[in-house]
Amino acid sequence: MRQFQNYLNAISVYSYHRYVIQTLILVSFILLTGISTHQAHANFESTDSSAVAACPANHKMYYIGANAPTSTQEFPVVSLPLNWTAGNTSRNFTFTEASGNKIFNISFSSIIEKNNVQGAPPFYGSINGSTSSAINLVHDSTSTVNNHILNISTNRSVSKAGYKIQDVDSLTSSVIVGYFFGFPIYEDRTPYAEQVDVSANGGRLTFNSLFHTANNPAPNTSVVTAIEGQNCSTGECDIDASWGYKAANSVLGLRHNNTINQTSAPHAVGYSNFYFCLAPPKVLVKKVLAGNRVNDSDTNRDQFELSINRGTTVVNAVTTTGSGSAVTNNNNRNAVSIAENTSYTITEKVINGANGTTLGEIANYNTSYTCTNATTGSTTVMPTADMTYNAANKTRSFTLSNAAFGDEITCTITNTPIDNYTFTGYVFNDNGGIVENNSTNLDTNTKYDISSTFTGNNNYFNGIFDSSSEVGIGTTAGLSVSLTDCKGNNISTVAPNSNPQTQLNSPLGQFKFTVSASAIANLTTKEVCLVQVEPDPWTFSVDTTPNIRKISLVAGKFDYKTDGSRNLDFGEVKANYASLVLIKSQHVNDCDINANYDGISFSTAEINDIEPGRCIAYKIDAYNRGHVDLKDVQITDELRQTPVKSVFRLPYPKASSSSVYDNTESLPTGTIVSKIFNLDKPTGTSATKATLYFNTKYGTTNGSNP
Known part of the structure; x- marks a missing residue:
């Protein structure tokens, strides 16, 4: 034991070149000593692509480190030095700008097995033979563990973010495992094989196949592991970590692991060249309809063209589709990039006709809009002035200006049909489409038929107008439908249509009320009733639905007809077809x-x-x-x-x-x-x-x- 202790004292001087530590370990029933004999050897959701450690074209880079890229008009760059107080685990880097401060946070957590020989980790500097101008962490390799976590975040939605990871490698040490007649016996041992993992947040990594293995080929690599025993020098095995588009304040994490532990030796890793990219300001224009289109037939249906214009140049334009109050293709799909501090006009107009080419009248609609910026902390002022109506061009428009890098602006234009409520329904034969018998005997038999002809026909006597099999009932003397205030006061009365040949937009049995908004506004309660008045006698003497339909009025809704939430139709059957x-x-x-x-x-x-x-x-x-x-x-x-x-x-x-x-x-x-x-x-x-x-x-x- 004395001889071993003396030998330990003699070789326990800390040799930090490439982080090889010459030490002693106990591996068996005899005392064993280990000495290293090997010398050190040793990257709104944007779809724009860019080179490793670079921003997409025309995006602005915010760089933190010692070697900022050159700023150009196509690749603008602003930078800050990478300073760090040893032992601190978090720091904000603030870029002060008139458009709002951009704050980038670097933080470390779950740091274990700290080695403080060169400084309290994390510390800033260069480690000879390993890292350069980096935030460094040194760990003792005593087990296969997660050594630390590095998180970055930005108070803006970034189009890209990343940094450089230095000195991810491994080491093989020749270790004394015993003695034979006084001569040492050596075997190779691996104290560490570093691994970096950004898979949890959709990150991507580069790697060097001489020193690393990857979980997936580039560009989908997210976990990189050092090849056992492959050691590198400064700059030989650097890795670039990067993330694509992320919303503001998204936390992007990296886990640094040790995957092998056969002996003990410290290892280091460094992080440098931090950056994030802000896309040029983007705007998304959306359309909402509060009520049905004013014109909504197959040959004359209102659609809305939304355009973003820079002066007289149309930057982007899209035309809606859909019918009724449904609006599809209602935005620019991918947000449109615009220039910083430049004025743009957002314009809408109505086009209609069978081919959607005839200029319509936007004045048929009341219009409002709201613009919001998903980017927190931006100083860009959203427009609020009323839209301007151009009678000659039949357009409405508003202006957006002074947007800044990183702004993600959504403008929603809402149109409301002017001044009319409509209430539409049918009087219909609810016999499920069963062919009626004209013979007296057969019709009498129908009266008592309880077979699957009736029970198996789900459209029969169900109170629902199944237009695929059932038909409307046209005007009969004495048959009418009235719109009332539900208190016995009549607003209007119509008869169901009896001749669809002369009224192509009004099918057989349909009734429709078009009532001014002022007439509805005068009601003391926000409800109206449809009342069916039947002749006496009448062929269709059995009701399948109530003769009074109460309709609760909804704010902002002007068109009422049978849909999933209400039934405005009146079902009837002849006596022999009663349920x-x-x-x-x-x-x-x-x-x-x-x-x-x-x-x-x-x-x-x-x-x-x-x-x-x-x-x-x-x-x-x-x-x-x-x-x-x-x-x-x-x-x-x-x-x-x-x-x-x-x-x-x-x-x-x-x-x-x-x-x-x-x-x-x-x-x-x-x-x-x-x-x-x-x-x-x-x-x-x-x-x-x-x-x-x-x-x-x-x-x-x-x-x-x-």
Whole structure:
């Protein structure tokens, strides 16, 4: 032990050239010493491309370091020196400009295994044979760990950011692993193989294949690892880290790891040449419609052309698509780059016609706009003056000026149709498109049809105008729809269209109200009602929807018609196509029927020559074959009084459900009346059903009692 201690004292002088440390380690059951015998050897979302460690053309570089690139008109550069106080883990670098201060932050976290021989890490300077003019970190290599994290961020949306990473390498040391008759035995050991990883934030790395391996080929490399034992000198194995477009204050992180640990020796890494790029100011123009287009037919539909102009030069122009209130292709898609401190005019106009070439009238719309800057801290003043109307050119416009590098401006123009509300709907035949039978017998059969012809047709009697299979009902004498204030006061009345051939923009059965905004503004409540008035008698005598539709008015919405949130249509069917089907059947008996009606065979066949004094049991089945729930259904049946009087007879009446009829201990007199019940719509292809049973007895002579 004394001999080993003396030897340790003799060689423990710290040799920092290439960070090879000659040290001693204990690796086995005997004391082993290790000595290094090897000499040191030793880059709004912009899509613009650029060279490594450079900004895209016309973008402005903000550089922090010792060797700033030359500033040119195409590649403007401003710079600050890279200063750092040893041991500090964070610092802001501020570029003071009239357009607003640009602040770049460098910070280190999770620093472990610090080696303080040349200074408290992180420290600024150059390490002989390793780094130059860099922020340096030196770590003891005692394990395979994440040594530190480097984060950068900018208070602006950057088109690119990055820095240089110096001296990412590895080392192989020849280590004494034992003695043979007093002579040392050596083996190679690797104390470290550095790795840098920017994958978490979409970063990209360059690498040198002589010294590094990469997780992906360039340009998609995001993790670079030193090749075991490959050591480099200053500048030989530098790596450029870079990130593309990032929003303001995005934190861009790098993890520095040690991936091998077979012995102990310190290693260093340096960071320098920090930079970020700001794109020239960009503007995005968007369109919003609050209400339907004034002109909206296939041959005459308003579209909006939005243009960005520099003087008389059109920098960018786009024309919307869509119909109604829907606006598609409504912006310049990719934001448009504009020059710094230059005036631009944002203009809109209406074009229409079948080919979208006829100049329309923008004055048909009220117009407002807002411009916002996604870049925080910018001193650019957003325009707020009213848009200017040019009657000769039929345009409206406003001016944007004095934008600065890094500005990301979105201007949204909102148009509101002038002064009119519209309310549109249909009166329609809700028979699901089922072909109607003209024959009396066939039509009677239709009345009692509970097959899948009805139950399997989801468009039948569902209260919804399915225009693919159903048709509107045109004007009939006495049929009208009124727009009211929901308090009985009429605003307007129209009749559904009966001749689409002469009204091409108004299909059969459609009704439409066009009402001035002032008439609606005078309402005390923000609601109106559509009221259907039906003739009497009328062929379509069964309603599938309510005859009154209440509409809640929405601020900024002027066009109201059937959509996913409301139904303004009125559905009707003929009597034989009603959803409720009542089928009555009977069973002749000797008045000794058991109290339970179950098991009796009822028949719809006609009863002939029944003997006086016998009994007839009846079953009334109520079916719902349609596709809306039926509410408040009630069955009534009055017994015959002439020529032979009949009365109710035991057993007591009953029903398939107590909700239809309660089994009581008394017999009705003259008429049986069910309870008011609901009959839900079918969930499959079988009609839902409720049944009422009762027994009757016929008298023996005319007008006599049984």
